[in-house]
Amino acid sequence: MKPYIKIHEDDNVVVVLADFSKGESVGDVLLHEDIGQGHKVATKVIAIGEDVIKYGYPIGKATKVINKGDFVHTHNTCTKLDDLNEYTYQPKFETVETDTMNKAVKLYRRKNGDVGIRNELWIVPTVGCVNSTAQRMIDVYKKQNPNQEIDNIFVFGHNYGCSQMGDDLENTKISLQSIVKHPNAGGVLVLGLGCENNQLSSFKESLGEYDEERIKFLESQNVEDEIAEGVSILKDLYRLMSKDERVEGKLSELKIGLECGGSDGLSGITANPLLGVFSDYVNYHGGTTVLTEVPEMFGAETILMNRAQDENVYHKIVKMVNDFKQYYKDHGQVIYENPSPGNKKGGITTLEDKSLGCTQKAGHAKVVDVVRVGEKITKSGLNLLSAPGNDLVATTSLGIIGCHLVLFTTGRGTPFGGFIPTVKISTNSELAAKKKHWIDFDAGQLTEATSMDGLFDQFVSYIVGVVNGDKTNNEINNAREIAIFKSGVTL
Numbered sequence: 001m002k003p004y005i006k007i008h009e010d011d012n013v014v015v016v017l018a019d020f021s022k023g024e025s026v027g028d029v030l031l032h033e034d035i036g037q038g039h040k041v042a043t044k045v046i047a048i049g050e051d052v053i054k055y056g057y058p059i060g061k062a063t064k065v066i067n068k069g070d071f072v073h074t075h076n077t078c079t080k081l082d083d084l085n086e087y088t089y090q091p092k093f094e095t096v097e098t099d100t101m102n103k104a105v106k107l108y109r110r111k112n113g114d115v116g117i118r119n120e121l122w123i124v125p126t127v128g129c130v131n132s133t134a135q136r137m138i139d140v141y142k143k144q145n146p147n148q149e150i151d152n153i154f155v156f157g158h159n160y161g162c163s164q165m166g167d168d169l170e171n172t173k174i175s176l177q178s179i180v181k182h183p184n185a186g187g188v189l190v191l192g193l194g195c196e197n198n199q200l201s202s203f204k205e206s207l208g209e210y211d212e213e214r215i216k217f218l219e220s221q222n223v224e225d226e227i228a229e230g231v232s233i234l235k236d237l238y239r240l241m242s243k244d245e246r247v248e249g250k251l252s253e254l255k256i257g258l259e260c261g262g263s264d265g266l267s268g269i270t271a272n273p274l275l276g277v278f279s280d281y282v283n284y285h286g287g288t289t290v291l292t293e294v295p296e297m298f299g300a301e302t303i304l305m306n307r308a309q310d311e312n313v314y315h316k317i318v319k320m321v322n323d324f325k326q327y328y329k330d331h332g333q334v335i336y337e338n339p340s341p342g343n344k345k346g347g348i349t350t351l352e353d354k355s356l357g358c359t360q361k362a363g364h365a366k367v368v369d370v371v372r373v374g375e376k377i378t379k380s381g382l383n384l385l386s387a388p389g390n391d392l393v394a395t396t397s398l399g400i401i402g403c404h405l406v407l408f409t410t411g412r413g414t415p416f417g418g419f420i421p422t423v424k425i426s427t428n429s430e431l432a433a434k435k436k437h438w439i440d441f442d443a444g445q446l447t448e449a450t451s452m453d454g455l456f457d458q459f460v461s462y463i464v465g466v467v468n469g470d471k472t473n474n475e476i477n478n479a480r481e482i483a484i485f486k487s488g489v490t491l
Helices: 128-144 166-180 200-205 226-241 271-284 301-305 311-330 341-345 351-362 391-400 429-434 443-447 452-467
Strands: 013-016 040-042 051-054 057-062 104-109 120-125 152-155 185-192 215-219 247-250 255-260 288-291 367-372 381-386 405-410 422-426
Touching: 013 051, 057 351, 104 452, 120 128, 120 166, 120 226, 128 152, 128 185, 128 226, 166 185, 166 200, 166 391, 185 200, 185 226, 200 215, 215 226, 255 271, 255 351, 255 391, 271 288, 271 351, 271 381, 271 405, 271 422, 271 443, 271 452, 288 351, 301 311, 301 351, 311 367, 311 381, 391 405, 405 452, 422 429, 422 443, 422 452, 429 443, 443 452
Parallel strands: 120 152, 120 185, 185 215, 255 288, 255 405, 288 381, 367 381, 405 422
Antiparallel strands: 013 040, 051 057, 104 247
C-alpha cells in the first residue's frame, strides 16, 4: 500500500500513513516540512478563503495561501461552521449488500423476549450516597461465594439521584431504570438510601413491566444491617441466574452502538470505515446499529440527513442537530469548539474534518429513526441517538436505549469501558502494539497489506467471540462505569 492516501478524487489534500521528512516526496508532491502520520499535505495551491477538501467535502477554508507540498493544519485552515442552519431534504441512497452470512451466536433469552450477551449480577444505586455500601455488599458476597458460575457481578455507581429536580431528576431516574432492565443482567438489586429525591417507591412504581424474580429492591435506612440484607438478596438472585444457559441465536438479533474517541487522522481511513462496513452488514441481515455523538456530526450532518428513509426521519435528524446546536448557544458556547488537543495532535484540523471521519462508522445504509436517551430502539436498521460526544456519557446512553455492546474506535487510546462490553478498535497499529491491555482489535492493518475484505472477516469473527462470552479488555480490567447526562441545577 502507498504510504499516503487520497480519500476522494475531488480532494486537494492527501493523508500520509507514516512520518515523512522535509524534502521527501509524497507521490509527485515535494514536502516543504516534516509531516507526521495521519496529517495532511496540499496537492495543489489553495488560495486564501478557498475550501480545503477531504473525503470529497470541505473540512474548512484556507486562512493563508497554501502551496503544493505544504503541511495543512490549524495554522493555515479554519472551520466554516456556523450556528443553526436550514436544511433541504435531498435523498441520496446507495444499494448495500454483503456476501457474508448472518453469523450464528450464543445468546441468553430473557422471559420478556429480549436477548442478552452477558449474564451478570448488578447492583444499581438510586443515589450516589450508597455507592460504597453497594461495593461492600459485593465484597462480602464474593468472599462468601468465591466460585461464580455467571459472567460477572458489578455495581454501577454514580453521583446523582439527590439534589436534583424536574427534568434532570427524571432523566436520572429513567436512565437508571433502563440500566436495571437491560438484558445483559440476569439479576439486579436496586439499592436506595431512603431520603433521596430519587425515591425507591416511585422508582419501582414507574419502572413498568419487569421480572419480579430477577429485579429486587432494598432501602438501606429501613433495615438494621443493610450489608447482610443485600448479600442475602444477591445469593437468591445468583441461584436463579446460575441455571441460565446460552442458546442459539443470530448476530442480527443484537443492537450495536457505534462510537469513537481520541480520534486521529487515520480514524476516517481505517477503523471508522471498518465499522461502516460492519454496520452495513448487520443492517443488511435485519440487525440494528446506532450512531451517536451529535456534536461530532456537525459539518457532516447533511450526509446523514439525505440518507433518511423518509421525510419524517429527515425532520427528526434536523431537529436533533439544531437542538444540540441550541444547547451550545444556551450555554454561551460556540458549536465548533472541537476537535480536542489530542485530535489535533493526531492530524484532525477542524470539526468538519473530525465529523466527516466520524460518520464513516455509519456505512451507507438508510437512517431509519432517531432515538433520544430514555427511549427504546423500535426499528431495525441504522438509528441515530441524540447524545453528546463525551465518551462515557455516549457509551452509557447507547446502553440505556438497549445496545448490547459498543464498538469504539480510537487513535489515541483510552482504558475506559461502559456497563456493556466496549470493544476498542485502534486506527493505527502502533497504538495496538503499545496498549495491548486497552485495544481489542487493530484496524491499522489496513495501512499495511491487509485488505478491507480480509480485515472485515477477522473483525466479524472477533465480534462473534465477544458475543459468545469472550471478554473485552475493559471487562478484563474491570473498567466498567456509567455517566448520566446532566443539564440541570444541583440543589
